Amino acid sequence: DQQVKQNSPSLSVQEGRISILNCDYTNSMFDYFLWYKKYPAEGPTFLISISSIKDKNEDGRFTVFLNKSAKHLSLHIVPSQPGDSAVYFCAASPISNFGNEKLTFGTGTRLTIIP
Amino acid sequence: DGGITQSPKYLFRKEGQNVTLSCEQNLNHDAMYWYRQDPGQGLRLIYYSQIVNDFQKGDIAEGYSVSREKKESFPLTVTSAQKNPTAFYLCASSRQGRGSTGELFFGEGSRLTVL
Numbered sequence: 001d002q003q004v005k006q007n008s009p010s011l012s013v014q015e016g017r018i019s020i021l022n023c024d025y026t027n028s029m030f031d032y033f034l035w036y037k038k039y040p041a042e043g044p045t046f047l048i049s050i051s052s053i054k055d056k057n058e059d060g061r062f063t064v065f066l067n068k069s070a071k072h073l074s075l076h077i078v079p080s081q082p083g084d085s086a087v088y089f090c091a092a093s094p095i096s097n098f099g100n101e102k103l104t105f106g107t108g109t110r111l112t113i114i115p
Numbered sequence: 116d117g118g119i120t121q122s123p124k125y126l127f128r129k130e131g132q133n134v135t136l137s138c139e140q141n142l143n144h145d146a147m148y149w150y151r152q153d154p155g156q157g158l159r160l161i162y163y164s165q166i167v168n169d170f171q172k173g174d175i176a177e178g179y180s181v182s183r184e185k186k187e188s189f190p191l192t193v194t195s196a197q198k199n200p201t202a203f204y205l206c207a208s209s210r211q212g213r214g215s216t217g218e219l220f221f222g223e224g225s226r227l228t229v230l
Contacts (some may be wrong), residue, residue, distance in 0.1 A: 006157075036219075042224065044219075044221050046220075100120055102148065
């Protein structure tokens with residue numbers, strides 16, 4: 001049972017345009033959401049996160065939007081650059097009083113930026 | 116520099132052999148994790164440890180074993196009981212406790228191929 005879903009396995013975007021990556025989740029206990037970026041043969045690196053008390057978090061070219069009622073989040077990258085070409089994983093976690101629990105990851109979306 | 120070191124980066128194994136993947140971190144993180152990545156699938160949690168001398172099974176623990184004798188080290192043994200061990204294995208660590216951000220720090224991964 002896939003609790004975190006990324007329904008688009010791949011996405012191609014022209015350089016300079018906006019990239020929008022989507023993620024849906026089913027577990028209503030999830031309170032904290034993260035995006036990771038992964039290059040081939042490397043470990044994922046943290047990109048941006050959002051907690052359920054917010055609906056938007058911005059960091060430079062990256063913005064994450066959370067729609068808790070729809071159990072949906074999205075990552076916007078603008079403007080897209082060739083170095084953004086990578087696999088992007090959405091991850092979710094419930095937050096306990098003692099800190100983060102283990103993350104549940106989506107299947108990833110491969111983003112290709114076309115020069 | 117602080118980080119997570121996984122070794123070996125590439126490993127070949129004959130069927131029926133056990134193999135141990137090393138993971139060392141100098142980030143002073145309490146929690147450590149092992150994930151497995153297969154093509155077209157998200158990162159799936161094998162085992163995690165929130166404190167020395169304690170660890171819990173993740174979603175796909177069968178055929179794997181771990182130990183956590185030191186805070187810095189969390190080796191993973193892929194046993195002959197693991198039916199499909201060929202995969203990319205990722206070790207991660209995180210802070211625990213109040214105020215932690217939920218961010219995982221990943222190593223560069225170990226690719227295991229069973230011949």
